[in-house]
Amino acid sequence: MTYAIEQRLMSGLPNYALTAAKYVIAHESGNPNNCGSNALENEIAFMNRNKANAFTSHWVGGGGKIVQVAPVNRVQYGCGPKGNPYCYAQVELARTNDTEQFKKDYAAYIWLLRELAKGAGCNGIKSHRWITDNLKGTTHRDPFSYLQSMGISEEQFKLDIKNGLDKPKEKGDDTMQFTNETTKAAVCDHIKQAVDKKLIDKMWLDKFDNGTMTNGDYEGLKLIIAQRIK
Structure with a gap:
C-alpha cells in the first residue's frame, strides 16, 4: 500500500544544509491532552506557531493521513543540536485514543519512515530516544511509551521498520532467540x-x-x- 503525502510547507523556515543525511527520526507528539478527532490539525497548527523553536518535516495522524510541513534534506529543529544536522527527515505521530484509528496511523507511520529512508539512501531509521542516548543534546525518549500504550512493543516496532507491514514477516522473525x-x-x-x-x-x-x-x-x-x- 502507498499513501498520498499532502504538502503544507510552513513559511519562514530556516534553510540550512545538513552535515550529512544519515538518519530518519521517529517521533510522537508526547501530548496526552491532544488525542481527539482534530489531534493532527491541532499539532500542525501548534508547530506552525512555534516553528522558530521546534519543527519536523512530517506529521502522521487522523486515520493514516500524512502531511509534510517542512522540506526534507534540510536541517529541522526536532531532535536537538547534535542530531538535527544529520537528519534527512523527522516524522511526528499525532496521538489518538481510538485503537482502530491508531492502526491506520501506525501503518502510515511505518510506510513513511521506510519511504523516507529510501529517499535518503540510508538505513538509519532512529528514534528520538536513540538520539538522546547516543548523540545527546536532547532528553526526549519517544516514541516507545506511546506505541506500547497502543499495543506495539519495541521489538514489534523494530520488526515493522525492518519488514514493512505489507510484506509477510521473514521466516524466523519471531522464533525464539537466545543470547547464551x-x-x-x-x-x-x-x-x-x-x-x-x-x-x-x-x-x-x-x-x-x-x-x-x-x-x-x-x-x-x-x-x-x-x-x-x-
Whole structure:
C-alpha cells in the first residue's frame, strides 16, 4: 500500500544544509491532552506557531493521513543540536485514543519512515530516544511509551521498520532467540520436564529442537504448564 503525502510547507523556515543525511527520526507528539478527532490539525497548527523553536518535516495522524510541513534534506529543529544536522527527515505521530484509528496511523507511520529512508539512501531509521542516548543534546525518549500504550512493543516496532507491514514477516522473525547457551538449556529443560510429566505434548519439545518455536508459543506454554501443575 502507498499513501498520498499532502504538502503544507510552513513559511519562514530556516534553510540550512545538513552535515550529512544519515538518519530518519521517529517521533510522537508526547501530548496526552491532544488525542481527539482534530489531534493532527491541532499539532500542525501548534508547530506552525512555534516553528522558530521546534519543527519536523512530517506529521502522521487522523486515520493514516500524512502531511509534510517542512522540506526534507534540510536541517529541522526536532531532535536537538547534535542530531538535527544529520537528519534527512523527522516524522511526528499525532496521538489518538481510538485503537482502530491508531492502526491506520501506525501503518502510515511505518510506510513513511521506510519511504523516507529510501529517499535518503540510508538505513538509519532512529528514534528520538536513540538520539538522546547516543548523540545527546536532547532528553526526549519517544516514541516507545506511546506505541506500547497502543499495543506495539519495541521489538514489534523494530520488526515493522525492518519488514514493512505489507510484506509477510521473514521466516524466523519471531522464533525464539537466545543470547547464551545457559538460557537456551534452561528453556529446553523446562519444556522437557513438562513433556515428561505429560503436562504438554511432545510436539512442543520437537518444535523447540527444530528451531520453529516462537516467543508466543513459549509464553502460552508457560501459562498452560503453570495451570496444570496446580
